[in-house]
Amino acid sequence: MKTFRKELWFETRQRRELINITGTVANCLKESGIREGLLLCNAMHITASVFINDDESGLHGDFEEWLEGLAPEKPYSRYRHNGAEDNADAHLKRTIMGREVVVAVTQGALDLGPWEQIFYGEFDGKRRKRVLVKIIGE
Numbered sequence: 380m381k382t383f384r385k386e387l388w389f390e391t392r393q394r395r396e397l398i399n400i401t402g403t404v405a406n407c408l409k410e411s412g413i414r415e416g417l418l419l420c421n422a423m424h425i426t427a428s429v430f431i432n433d434d435e436s437g438l439h440g441d442f443e444e445w446l447e448g449l450a451p452e453k454p455y456s457r458y459r460h461n462g463a464e465d466n467a468d469a470h471l472k473r474t475i476m477g478r479e480v481v482v483a484v485t486q487g488a489l490d491l492g493p494w495e496q497i498f499y500g501e502f503d504g505k506r507r508k509r510v511l512v513k514i515i516g517e
């Protein structure tokens with residue numbers, strides 16, 4: 380069995396951003412040389428997510444509104460976690476959107492559904508953060 384590990388780094392300009400990382404993850408798979416197996420992709424921070432959904436701007440706006448409705452960024456004072464930090468909303472948003480995805484690797488490609496795209500979801504950005512890609516197989 381072969382294994383492959385790589386870290387992807389991100390520094391967003393805004394506090395919240397959704398970044399399509401499907402091509403970058405596919406390049407990791409190519410680099411690994413693995414043809415059959417499983418690919419894990421996870422955020423290594425507790426205020427960011429990796430998730431799979433549609434790359435459609437209307438939907439991304441819907442995510443922003445939905446998440447702000449569930450866990451609004453402000454007022455910061457509404458959260459017990461805030462004080463030394465101001466990112467309680469980002470922890471909650473990350474929990475809803477998920478930590479990781481697992482994608483099947485078939486014949487050297489990501490075995491995704493027709494509209495499935497992999498996203499990095501940043502909820503407390505403007506600083507360097509990373510995502511882990513781990514691939515196992517042969």
Ligand code: ZN
Nearest residue numbers: 464466467470
């Ligand atoms: Zn925090």
